[in-house]
Amino acid sequence: MNKYKIQTLNNISPKGLGRFPLERYEVASDLSEPDGLVLRSASLHGMAIPPSLKAVGRAGAGTNNIPVAEMSSRGVAVFNAPGANANAVKELVVTGMLLAARNIIAAWDFVHGLDGDADTMGQAVEAGKKQFKGFELPGRTLGVVGLGAIGVKVANVAQDLGMQVIGYDPAITVGNAWQLDASVEQAHTVEELLSRSDFVSLHVPLIDATRGLINADRLKLMKTGATLLNFSRAPIVDETAVLQALEQGGLHRYVCDFPTPEARGRAGVIALPHLGASTQEAEDNCAVMVADQLRDYLETGNVRNSVNFPEAVLPMTDGAARLAVANRNVPNMVGQISTVLAQRGLNIADLLNKSRGDLAYTLVDVDGELPDAVLDELRGIDGVLSVRAIDH
Ligand SMILES: NC(=O)C1=CN([C@@H]2O[C@H](COP(=O)(O)OP(=O)(O)OC[C@H]3O[C@@H](n4cnc5c(N)ncnc54)[C@H](O)[C@@H]3O)[C@@H](O)[C@H]2O)C=CC1
Ligand SMILES: O=C(O)C(=O)COP(=O)(O)O
Numbered sequence: 163m164n165k166y167k168i169q170t171l172n173n174i175s176p177k178g179l180g181r182f183p184l185e186r187y188e189v190a191s192d193l194s195e196p197d198g199l200v201l202r203s204a205s206l207h208g209m210a211i212p213p214s215l216k217a218v219g220r221a222g223a224g225t226n227n228i229p230v231a232e233m234s235s236r237g238v239a240v241f242n243a244p245g246a247n248a249n250a251v252k253e254l255v256v257t258g259m260l261l262a263a264r265n266i267i268a269a270w271d272f273v274h275g276l277d278g279d280a281d282t283m284g285q286a287v288e289a290g291k292k293q294f295k296g297f298e299l300p301g302r303t304l305g306v307v308g309l310g311a312i313g314v315k316v317a318n319v320a321q322d323l324g325m326q327v328i329g330y331d332p333a334i335t336v337g338n339a340w341q342l343d344a345s346v347e348q349a350h351t352v353e354e355l356l357s358r359s360d361f362v363s364l365h366v367p368l369i370d371a372t373r374g375l376i377n378a379d380r381l382k383l384m385k386t387g388a389t390l391l392n393f394s395r396a397p398i399v400d401e402t403a404v405l406q407a408l409e410q411g412g413l414h415r416y417v418c419d420f421p422t423p424e425a426r427g428r429a430g431v432i433a434l435p436h437l438g439a440s441t442q443e444a445e446d447n448c449a450v451m452v453a454d455q456l457r458d459y460l461e462t463g464n465v466r467n468s469v470n471f472p473e474a475v476l477p478m479t480d481g482a483a484r485l486a487v488a489n490r491n492v493p494n495m496v497g498q499i500s501t502v503l504a505q506r507g508l509n510i511a512d513l514l515n516k517s518r519g520d521l522a523y524t525l526v527d528v529d530g531e532l533p534d535a536v537l538d539e540l541r542g543i544d545g546v547l548s549v550r551a552i553d554h
Pocket of ligand 2 (some may be wrong): 204221223247439
């Protein structure tokens with residue numbers, strides 16, 4: 163039995179990589195003809211995609227670093243780790259609110275600049291501290307844009323801290339709505355949320371609809387003295403407009419996880435080096451989740467937590483060979499697949515067909531072996547994107 167090859171494109175937690183048993187997997191950062199890629203923020207855009215590739219595992223939430231549409235067109239499944247780093251991000255957002263409310267960064271810098279003996283320093287501290295007077299969180303309003311895995315946690319913890327919370331997410335899932343504290347109020351538009359909030363925290367994916375979501379016009383709707391937190395992705399905010407709003411005094415602070423040359427060191431900007439998911443716990447959770455999903459996909463064809471393939475779980479039929487076909491979601495694909503199998507005298511023991519958007523995925527358990535010629539014939543069907551016999 164050939165070993166599956168997994169190529170890592172970032173540092174991935176050993177706890178996750180340990181889920182790939184050595185007798186069946188070769189795991190390395192440098193190998194050829196990978197079956198699977200595991201990565202964090204490394205960009206696959208513009209990279210040559212090896213024809214051997216069957217699956218990509220993003221050990222994290224955001225998949226904007228992966229050309230997902232291109233992967234779909236090649237019949238390559240893309241997985242991520244929903245919720246696995248949400249607590250880590252939530253904790254950093256709370257930190258961000260406190261850094262902004264208590265002027266911690268400027269106060270820290272002030273202390274760094276102090277010298278002299280204990281008496282001199284003590285006098286400077288007492289004289290200087292008034293410039294860093296802050297405010298407290300209870301009673302302030304937090305607006306959360308995007309109530310997914312992270313947004314829900316941020317909304318709930320803010321509620322626990324005594325804040326009023328309003329949320330905006332036109333596509334909230336039923337599961338996330340169940341998790342949300344009942345006191346979180348629904349905003350009907352981003353504009354409503356912006357105009358009512360003392361803090362605004364963004365927790366949406368970077369997609370066409372969210373690029374530039376916070377622009378100059380929307381910044382003008384924010385309360386004077388409000389703080390914007392962006393732990394999602396840099397392009398969700400028009401940074402030039404944010405810098406202008408800070409300069410003009412409308413915005414109190416911009417706390418973000420994405421430093422840029424333009425924003426670094428500018429008054430009011432608190433930029434962290436993309437630290438949201440950088441905790442031991444989150445790194446372990448993400449790596450374990452995607453490793454388990456990749457293994458399951460490579461070894462059984464089953465699909466869980468994919469961002470482009472439909473959820474598909476079919477128990478393996480004893481003694482059967484399994485075929486996994488990704489195809490365009492058009493009529494008569496299953497008919498053509500089963501015709502090829504019938505013509506080759508292969509009996510179908512079990513079959514699962516699921517679709518998601520333009521893509522459909524079919525698992526077929528057949529009695530006996532699957533000759534290579536059958537796989538090649540299936541690959542020749544117009545609309546078939548990838549064909550795999552599961553080695554088991
Ligand atoms: N700073 C960091 O290290 C990290 C950043 N992230 C970023 O945070 C994003 C969100 O992560 P999760 O909460 O785990 O994802 P998620 O998929 O659970 O939640 C995203 C939510 O945004 C909502 N949404 C989409 N478009 C929207 C719009 N136009 N307006 C309002 N809501 C909208 C969706 O309906 C969904 O509920 C990721 O895509 C990633 O870009 C995630 C993890 C770590
Ligand atoms: O999970 C995400 O979307 C993140 O932004 C975390 O990125 P990272 O894995 O820390 O490079």
